[in-house]
Amino acid sequence: LPGADHPLFTVPEGMMGVGMGIHGEPGIHDAPISSADELAELLVDALLKEVPQAVSALSGQRLSVVLNGLGGVKYEELFVVYRRVAQQLTAQGLTIVEPEVGELVTSFDMAGLSLTLFWLDEELERFWRAPANTPAFRKGSMTVAEPREECEFNVEQDSIPEATPASREAAQCVAAALVAARDVVVANVDELGRIDAVAGDGDHGIGMERGVEAAAETAASMLERQAGAGTLLQRAADAWADRAG
Template identity: 50%
Template sequence: GNYAGDVLNFGAAAERLRGQGIDARLLAVTDDVASAAPDDAGRRRGVAGDLLVFKIAGAAAEAGLDLDAVMAVAERANRATVSFGLAFDGCTLPGQQTPLFTVEKDQVALGLGIHGEPGIASQPLAPAADLARLLLEPLLAERPAGHGGRVAVVLNGLGRTAAEELFVLWHHLDTLLTDHGLTPVAPELGQFVTSLDMEGCSLSLTWLDDELEALWLAPADTPALRRGTVAPPETHRRMTAAPDRVAAVAQGSAASRAAAPCMADMIAEVAKALAGAEAELGRIDAIAGDGDHGQGMARGSAAAAAAARQAVTDGAGAGSVLALAG
């Protein structure tokens, strides 16, 4: 999904793979129509459209397309996918006593991100028929010119929305889709792209062409989505996992080795400070983000401190201590 942390971490993973001679590409899903205007779609967040885009991309890979072709299909699916969501109540991060955000009683929040990022408005809670129109209208506004009307559809619960409620909403959505000349292709209802215990739902559409429809309908066998029958996979060569740290580190000069413990101590002090600030960093982040910045900083700095200590134990010089901590 197109979030700063996702792009940062997956980008770093792609760089590491390319450094090992493995071709790797980055695709950030941008389906959330509430988060940016159509002419600025590259800034949109990725929400439940992730499911549609990744399903289609996975089917393209399974069909044997090469990486360039898979990437082209995935990018086309991303451009063809739109989503809009609403929430009735917020989510609570593990270990926290209060929700990341709250929605006022008898109100519905519109356009929130899946981590609780700010939405665009709130309004009084309405009957299911009105909520169905509320979800669908922003997506209809982005129907491609001349599109034939066949759409992949996902009505997604955010974690704490009962299946019965989703089916009541789908009853109205199905009628609205037909009224607007749209034909749902293998629609999916359920908890797919969730946010812990958030209460709410989102609607996603992919404007299908012949190739995208075939890939959307292709068999799949995953814990969250099963479709058709998937042949047993061939036995693949087991890849040897890279070690978490190098077996031998550069020893460095005597002066460098003497400075290494000081480097490790400095990193440990930073980790200590960030652990102490974890709750406050999370509170600040929750105002405009997903409230996990404190956890990420505490975990990351603790891992860096542990790696630095191990490097000193292994006899590393200052440069190696910093590199391994990094």
């Protein structure tokens, strides 16, 4: 994790982590580094053991395949793995529809890949085949919309609703509670990260710290502007959600 002084976990020399998460969550187990064919067989075998209940029999089923490089695998290597994936699925009587092989979901410094089997029905296949044009994914051909010459934006005024004296008094109590929460979280950032790293990516402490500090700052600002408890809570919650990530 950026800023940490030790890795979340390590993989021994000559081994590979199997079942790792896209955010760096530890794998299910380590296994010796295999050939491309062996890796394809491991992935396909594991996924075919968890076929959805709606798929009564493999033969004749239509599916798509997403073989995703996590950032540190060359495209040539991905295609070598896909070759064996396709062979295995075809041997099971499955029909592959418009597979995707490439870097679709990546992670920092991650040398690895993931395999997704996407089981299709008539409606899903129509959507899967449809053209798409987004910043991160393009498929087929779409008619590009003509840009508008003028755009109008309505910016809401940052007004504070009038509050009763009782509500403003309650707002002071809420703000004090957020300050107390901030102090506890800041004092335990490292422990929250350590707990998260057991099965996650280890950033929970940092996220909580950013969120609670933003909430406490916003609460203080709301008190200065004579906001009531409801307004303070809503603005503090928005600030937490925006800053925590």
